[in-house]
Amino acid sequence: MKLGARQIEEFHELGYLFLPDCFSAEEAALLRDEAERIYASSRQEVWREKTGAPRTAFAAHTYNEAFRLLGAHPRLIEPVEQILGEPVYMHQFKVNAKAAFEGDVWQWHQDYGTWARDDGMPEPRAMNIAVFMDEVMAINGPLMLVPKSHRHGTLAAAHDLATTSYPLWTLDKDTVTRLVEQGGIVAPTGKPGAVLLFHGNLVHGSAPNITPYPRRIVYLTLCAVSNYIRTPSRPDWIAHRDFTPIVPVADDALLAHARHKRVAAE
C-alpha cells in the first residue's frame, strides 16, 4: 500500500496520519481474539495495571502467528518505508489493552524520548503505528495527539515510575500547555481496523477508560534500519535487537490466517 503525495505532506505538517479503513472487520476480530489469549497467559511480556487488568503485552509478533503477520503487513510496512526512505525493522511491538473500567492513564509523552534515553536510538527516524482492534470512541480513553508537536525535537522529560505500572518519560504541564496552545488536541476515533501513524516525537497520551467498552490497540514501532539502537538498556523483548529489514508478507496473509483458523475451529 502506497501513500499519496498529499498524505505524506499531511504527515510532515501535523505529525500523524489517520487511515480509517486499513484492515477489515474480520482481520480486526482475529487480532482481538489473539490478544485475549495472550492477556490470559502469564508470560513475562504481559504487564498488568495495578488492579491486575492487562495493560500491555510486548513482542507478540515473536510468539503469535496473527501478530507476526501484522508485524510484516504491507499496509503498515510500505507506508513507513516510504516516509523514512529506507527499509525498516521492528523496534518495539505492544498490544495495549486499555481495559474496560480499569484501563489506566498514559501520561503525556514523546516515544522517541524513551527510545533515545533508554535504548540509544540515534535519531527520531522511527514511527509508531496504532492498529485499532476495538472501536475507538471519544468516551473509552482514545489516544490523544498534539498536532505539530513533533517539530520541537526531544523535549525535557521526567522519568515517571509511580503513576502507572509502566515507567515512562513524561512531559510537564507547562510544556504540554504551550504545545497545545499551538496545535490543539485531536483524538481520532474509528472502527476496528483503522490505523494511525504518528511521528516518534509527536506528543501523545490517553485518559483512563471508565466505560464498559475495551479499547485495544496494537502498536508497532518501525525503525529505519540505519537508525538501529546503539545502547539498549531494556530487555530484548521490549527493545528488539534484531535489525533485519522486514520483508512484507502478502496483502491477504492476515485474512487467510483468520479464515484458516475459523475453518480449523469448525
Added chain:
Amino acid sequence: MKLGARQIEEFHELGYLFLPDCFSAEEAALLRDEAERIYASSRQEVWREKTGAPRTAFAAHTYNEAFRLLGAHPRLIEPVEQILGEPVYMHQFKVNAKAAFEGDVWQWHQDYGTWARDDGMPEPRAMNIAVFMDEVMAINGPLMLVPKSHRHGTLAAAHDLATTSYPLWTLDKDTVTRLVEQGGIVAPTGKPGAVLLFHGNLVHGSAPNITPYPRRIVYLTLCAVSNYIRTPSRPDWIAHRDFTPIVPVADDALLAHARHKRVAAE
C-alpha cells in the same frame, strides 16, 4: 423559562435534558471568575484532589453573590418546578473543578443513592442541574450519562472511600455494563453557559481530565419541598437544612451583577 411538552417527554424518556444556550458567555465568565476566587480560599467547603488541585466547593450560593443569584435563577428553578410539580429548595450546591491535568475520576453512581442513604431523602424527587462554566469537550473529562438508567430505581452500591478524596456510593461493573447495553453512554458537549438537567437516579460518571483545558461545572441539586431530607448525617453545608421554597430572581439578575462588577473594577 418554561420547558415545552416535547422537552418534558424527552426528560422522562431518557432521564436528562440538554439546553445548549441557557446562559450567555458573559454570565459564564462571571461564574468562572468567582469559582477561581473560591478555589483560592481555604474554606472548609473547598475540597481538594489528592494532588491539592481543587475538586469541588460546596454551598457557594450561601457565601458568594454570583452563585446566590445562579441558585435562584428562573432559567433553572422554573423548569425543575415544572417537572417536579411543586416548589423546590436547594438540597446541595457544588462547584466542581475537574482541573486541567489533575481533575480526577468520578466513578459511576446515582446521586439519589447518596441522598437516600446519607441524607434520608424519601424519594428521588430531586434533580441535578449542571451549568457548564468552561467548554465541555469530548477530551476534558465530560460528564457521561447512561440514558434511561433512571428507570431502574435505586441500585445496589458500595461506599467508595478510597478512589478519590470524595466519598461516593458507586455501582459495580456488572450493573454498569447491563445498563449501558440497554441505554448506551452519552457525553453532552457544549459551550460555557450550556445546562444539563438530569434525574437523581440517572447513572453518571466522568473520567479524569489530563488535558490543559479545565472543565468547571456548577451542580445544583433542587429537591421538591415536600421531599425534604429526614435523617441527614452530613454537615449542613453539604446537605442543606433550609427547606424554604426558592423564590426566583429576575432573569437578568446574574447579567446585571456581572456588569456591575465589571464597572466597579474599571
